[in-house]
Amino acid sequence: MEGFATAAALLAVAVLAIVLISVARKGFPALNLDLFTQNAAPFGQSGGGIENAIIGTVIIVLIAAAISLPVGVLLAIFNTEFAPQRLAEAIRLTLNVLAGVPTIVIGVFIFSLIVVGRGQSGIAGALGLSIIMLPLIARATEEVLLLVPSTLREGSMALGASRTRTVLTVILPTAVGGIVTATIVAVARAAGETAPLLFTCSIFVATAVTTDPRQAMATLPIVIFSSSESPDPHAQQVAWAAALVLIAVVLIGSIVGRLLSAKTRRQIERAR
């Protein structure tokens, strides 16, 4: 039994290691300044970099965060501070289901809701990603709000503060580290999502840098997807390099998130 369990654990670590090593081996040679400073090559030509894809991903993910952060945090506040027990549990269940919805379904949903008749856009892609981020941010924020000791709530209320005032001036400032962490983790996760973008933001007309989210924009996951299918060896190299960049962003995001989360927990523990 112990042997099998150990083997399973080793297998999981090995899978991650193999993915990381193979992406690094194939992507690293293609990492150079051109990759980051050049845009995708026009159709039918070789060469080019991923500058426009990096900028596109940053813009889309920022828009998605701008939508899902306030909604997620407010949802968490409603759940922990205001909602009756039963309603809070129903909302929690809903969020869990939402987190489990296949991302391709979210893509189709946004496609039928927004893209049909209007065309693809960065905003449509961002909306898809925000649906993925929302349950992540809401659940993680709720967890950290529940960690805030109830003695602080009492202390504030005993001084004659209203519930709203207590949330704004005591609870949120205490939990802010946890909310930042949740956002970083959700951003890292959303940056790598491909399926919602396939339907909503995958046809790039311009090969130059686009900063207008009303147009379709190049993004890292889609560049990896399309370039890796290209017969052009340079395009395949670009795909590996883009994969390496993306995986680095996601890894760094998760690790920073974990470290910050541990720090926040320690700080809240001290206030107990």
Add this chain to the structure above:
Amino acid sequence: MHTNDKSGIIDSMSDDVSQSESTEADVVGEPGLALARSQAKLAEMAGQHGDSPQSGRRVVFGLEDVSVSYSGMVAIRDVAFDIHENLATAFIGPSGCGKTTLLRSMNRMNDLIQGAEVAGRITYHGQDLFGAGVDAVEVRRRIGMVFQRPNPFPKSIYDNVAFGLRIHGMKDNLSDRVEQALRHAALWDEVKDRLKHSALSLSGGQQQRLCIARALAIEPDVILMDEPASALDPVATLAIEDLVGVLKNDYTIVIVTHNMQQAARVADMTAFFSVDADEKTGNRSGVLVESGPTSDLFIRPSDPRTEAYVTGRFG
């Protein structure tokens, strides 16, 4: 009164060191000694107090057949007595007798607990605390509270004291008000050079005095204290007790305590609660056994249960 005789208190404090682990057990272990000790102290107190410390003082709280229940379970029932101005009144009694529950009803902190219900009347300066149109926020501004464990906000020392002032728009001379509150709580000299430091960097006793300062800053009329020294070491406990002795000149103090000697040291009036099982249902709930001047309660208890408790035979 006792502040004149520091050495005596420090002696009794060192007794508390050994008792802080298991107060009651110790008293039971040496009933004769403990009894003799507290009676000597009380005789001294009685002499200084005169017979009735409450005579001629205004009633701040009137409790009329007060019962508090949580989701139908009665925690404490049929409590009736008065609490007088500028006195320290102690609530004592064994665990589960509802003394904290009663205290938390007196500034409507129980409103925050789902299912909590108060029956009977609690009046504050003659006005029904739970009457229509009474604003719980205003109640809590006038009736401050200090909790069992220090609960400073994870903010600076200054911001902790300024918190209530900012809420209630008392922002003129903010720094002066903060200083004044910290002085009242006997904490100013210890923190005046580090007001911007985190309140969590203070020791437990300092944190508790900060919480007292925070409550004093918004100029309340009453301070409710829920076992304010139970999480503190003997020296910090002494500081809090001294503070209660000073604060009662300006405020009305109600203090819940497990420690009978603490009640004897700080309280002018004492209410003793016990736990009763209902004859019909068998549900256990707290009841008021007797209340009166502390010295009477400890030296001439009129109820055998009080005598048993104060002499350490149960609890």
